[in-house]
Amino acid sequence: MEIIQPSTILRNYNKVIDEVQDGEPVVLTKNGVGKVVMVNIEEWQRKEAEIWLLTELNHAEQEFGEGEDIDEFAKKYQLGVFSD
Incomplete structure (x- = not known):
């Protein structure tokens, strides 16, 4: 499970979406603390x-x-x- 900052998504949107679609959950952080997990549908x-x-x-x-x-x-x- 990859942990990233929301600003990284803005810069690498397609890469992050590809990782999620490939089955790799992505944790979004706020102030260094995990807040949201993205998973494929x-x-x-x-x-x-x-x-x-x-x-x-x-x-x-x-x-x-x-x-x-x-x-x-x-x-x-x-x-x-x-x-x-």
Whole structure:
């Protein structure tokens, strides 16, 4: 992960964008302290999907632990495998 100052982006915009697109995150600093991370759009979307999936799994585990009926669970998550 490369750490750069915002002024560097202004001077080397295309190079920085190429690095980000190649999968290398770039940390932008303000007064020498990291403030923002740039990642390519595919990585961002993958992380967002991963967070969503983990959140849904966590909710499902909590509901299962609370004793939700399996048929209610299947209906809620549109799973037809438990229906007669």
